[in-house]
Amino acid sequence: MLSPEQIIADLDAALLDSGEDVILRRKTNSSNVDVNCRARVRGVNAQKVVGTITQNDLSVVMSPTEILAAGWPGGDPPAPGAPDPRLPRANDFMVVKGRERQVKLSDPIYVGGQWVRCNLVVSG
Numbered sequence: 001m002l003s004p005e006q007i008i009a010d011l012d013a014a015l016l017d018s019g020e021d022v023i024l025r026r027k028t029n030s031s032n033v034d035v036n037c038r039a040r041v042r043g044v045n046a047q048k049v050v051g052t053i054t055q056n057d058l059s060v061v062m063s064p065t066e067i068l069a070a071g072w073p074g075g076d077p078p079a080p081g082a083p084d085p086r087l088p089r090a091n092d093f094m095v096v097k098g099r100e101r102q103v104k105l106s107d108p109i110y111v112g113g114q115w116v117r118c119n120l121v122v123s124g
Contacts, residue, residue: 002111003112004111004112004114004116005114007111007116007117008063008064008065008116008117011061011063011116011117012038012063012065014040015038015039015040015061015062015063016038018040019038019039019040019041020038020039020040020041020096020097021036021037021038022036022037022038022039022041022060022062022094022095022096023035023036023037023094023095024037024062024067024072024088024092024093024094025092025093025094025095025100026072026073026092026093027092027093033072033073033074034095035066035067035070035072035073036066037062037063037066037067038062038063038066039060039061039062039094040060040061040062041058041059041060041096042058042059043057043058043059044057044058044059044121056123057104057121057122057123058096058101058121058122058123059119059120059121060094060096060119060120060121060122061117061118061119061120062088062117062118062120063116063117063118064086064115064116064117064118067086067088068086068115072086073085073086084115087106087108087115087118088103088106088108088118088120089103089106090103090104090105090106091103092106094120094122096122099124100124101122101123101124102122102123102124103120103121103122104121104122104123105119105120105121106118106119106120107119107120
């Protein structure tokens, strides 16, 4: 079984090879807090078109590496039991190919208690 560190390293290598540059953005009252990331961005396949997910949405796979390295979005570390503010969440934004899109769904993946990947659906 692969360690969480190896899973992240493998994902980072795959995204470097076949991903694209995106910007993850959290809007605050006073400004935008951005972090540059690599991600795999694809159209949503037909099996995932349910509820509020549409064919115009995009499926995004990203690593936690750039987010954690940048300390995004800043601020204090989460209190025990509180939601981790570093996780992308619905109502954050992602700039893909120069176009700002809203995060509709964020599905962080953990292995051995460590965040190793995030699957997102973005729209707009």
